[in-house]
Amino acid sequence: MTVGDAELVTLAQAGDAGALGVLLTRHEAGMRAVAVSLLGYGPDAEDAVQDAMVTALRRVGEIRDSAAVGPWLRTVVRNNARMTLRAPRPTPVADPGWFAHPATEPTPEESLDSGALRDWVWHAIGELSEPDRLVTMLRYFSDASSYDQIAAVCGVPVGTVRSRLSHARRALAGGLRAAATSTHADVRAAGDARWREGVDMIATAMRGDFDHVVHDTWWPDAQMVVPGGPRGGRELAVRGMTSDLHAGVRQRLRTVVSSGDVLIWETDLLSPPDNPDHCPPAALWLQVLREGRVRQLTLFHPVPARL
Incomplete structure (x- = not known):
């Protein structure tokens, strides 16, 4: 029996990384179609999809209409793609709220702490190579989150930053697709x-x-x-x-x-x-x-x- 989206969202919101992986796999084709329709085939479209998958790790708890998770994921991809088209230079294209840390908003770590996926996320980041882990932490957990600033901090070309981030996002998304449901140490x-x-x-x-x-x-x-x-x-x-x-x-x-x-x-x-x-x-x-x-x-x- 196929588990419906609503039940998978409920499981994911309870901390089941495997359920989120099933959701992403189920809707990946639709997400990619949106990205390609706006950006064409290429690395920008792939970045928009992968960033949406990483965004889903943090924001799955915000989904109110669990049966509409597919449209929600495609909207995230569409927003990413449009921001890429508008950007005069490489800038973060996932969830702006993940990068801004105003005093009245939760920090990225606090946002992750509010969801049971936190330990899976940090375990997965810890499994990345040091270069991939470094750029991932800068992009998603620091103010130096744009490609050019990450490149300056790491002393590498922007193209290398893009490549490492793409590799890291593929690893994170791949871990979810593999339905990684094992428990990990509380971080x-x-x-x-x-x-x-x-x-x-x-x-x-x-x-x-x-x-x-x-x-x-x-x-x-x-x-x-x-x-x-x-x-x-x-x-x-x-x-x-x-x-x-x-x-x-x-x-x-x-x-x-x-x-x-x-x-x-x-x-x-x-x-x-x-x-x-x-x-x-x-x-x-x-x-x-x-x-x-x-x-x-x-x-x-x-x-x-x-x-």
Whole structure:
């Protein structure tokens, strides 16, 4: 007996990744037809479909008319395609709400936490290769979410970003198509620990003791990279933080996202009152770890995507 869409949506909303996989497989042809009708055959159409599948992971809980999931998925694809057609440059084309983090809206992690698919999602992201995982986390869980900003952070061409994202989305969608229903470890505790760790480290840095943070948590040969700027070792990081503190700049941790050996902090930069334009409003700390210690930090100042 074939299970209907309504029952599959109910199961997916209860956290059954396999049920969501069946839904996506069932409606994939219709989703692709919409994308091709607007974008033609090619990578843009495939991106629109794959982004819709990733969006479904987060937003399946928002579906009210469970029998109309097919039209809902096709609408997501149609919106993605239209945004691609309108975009003057590569920008996020999935769900804008996943990228914007206004104070009155839930963060991406909070949105995932509201659904039982959270653990499956983070397990699946953790199974990606480090390059694919890195670009996926930046695109879906950071302010540096446009293709050109991801390329700047990672130091690779935009085409490489597109390729890695496409590979990652295929892996995530493929996992769903395979009806991956096994249970995975609860990621909330690990996420909470990373958040507390980040808060403590930023607080220590704001007291003028960032050198202690670097000494305790960075490898001696760790590298710091500023896209379009300097590159150096631990002393560059300490010198930069010390200079900011002397100038009256303060930082406040806003977001922490981690998976495997990739850790992302996003901080608000607070310029001194007498020089409100001293620094950009935010910073992204992309930390690549080895055995739990930082082996490379890329410091980037995101520009919010214009959708």
